[in-house]
Amino acid sequence: MPSPVPIRDAATVVLLREMQDGPSVLMGRRGARAAFMPSKYVFPGGALDPVDATVDFAAPLDAAHAETLGEMAAPLAACAIRELWEETGQILGRPADWPEAPTGWRGFARTGHRPDAAALVPVLRAITPPGQSRRFDARFFLARAEHLASDPDDFDRAEDELAHLHWVPLAQTDALDLPRITQLALHEVRARLNDPDPTRPMPFFHGTMEADIRP
Template sequence: MSGRPNRMDGLDKAAVDRAEAKDFSLGGKPMRPRDAATLILLDRSGDEVRVLMGRRHRKHAFMPGRFVFPGGRTDPADGRIPVTSGLHPDEERRLIGTGSRATAARARAVAMSAIRETYEEAGLLIGEKGTFSTTAKDWQGFAENGVCPSLSGLRYIARAITPPGRVRRFDTRFLAAWRDDVAVELPDGGPTHELEELVWLSIPEAKKTEVPLITCTILDDLEQRLKVDPELKPGAPVPFYSMRYNRFERALI
């Protein structure tokens, strides 16, 4: 990480492009960002909170070789999967947000996609042990392992929209959960094997790995929040990162 800034907010577009040159393919036509979600899984069993990170394969076109949180693009169908408990009302309100596309169904799909991606990439099933059945192919791992998905423990941590001028753009919601919320840990990881190396690191350690600049920024925000809110109480203001007037800005939502 030497030779580059430690945070993304406040940088102009040229500086952001330089910082992300190895993570994104620059160029392409203007496009609307796609919904995506990522899960920051936290372990508080030791002296300091640790976070789960995984390294993406170096042959990937998107963020090759970088350490990231499990996550990916949202599938609207995820919102129709049954759960034992929904989002905390305060978290749901913030996740719904405002605007023409702000709906509870969309917020639920985003949250569920974070849980699904954590299973697929890390082999960690968040929910409660019990009978669960669905015809959805992507959720058969929960049925096979007897885990009913649950959203009640999820906390909204941050939102970031990929700057324009990239071949791929995402409107990503960063959610957090405690390792206590994991009902089953598969010994061989997730079925997609998208993350080559899964490690539990303290937040200061995680910020020193090969992480994308936006990930480092979110980790820094999370570290500061945990100092004043170690339980991650629901309903806290959420930092929102986006490019405005040629500068990557941070706002609270």
């Protein structure tokens, strides 16, 4: 019997921007040879790195959101901001010197910013169902593009993990090849646009992608 696939903590950012065609989200396509979700359009995100637990924020995650996420709140928020930076070149941060930035964050620090966790709102949690080559316990954060400290149309500093980075109108996302969890995240984003109540509970999808509603 093969060993079970370990479940790794991860974070994803749904970056939302008001544009001429309506609310839009930043997405990119994974490579055709990727071990996980090949050729699918996804949001920027990835696995938690141990260094994410050492990050000194310019502004912390809102206290209510931190309570929702528990002891992993700060590392997950840092992971989300780091993955956004690495995969898109976008800076969710505030101007500040950061000479003591840890390895893995020094490129971000050289932009003259520290990460801004206050811009993040946790909206969904999902665990990859069994049977996948990789499994993640992913927390999806919503962030507004107006909180970016970078040009939202400049992806020159992005690494090569995602191709065809672009802003997709929410009304047109169904035309893309999306993983099931990305579809669920988009559904939650649309629901929050229609119901901006900050106390809205965060769905938790696990196993067969059935949801528990967690406060």
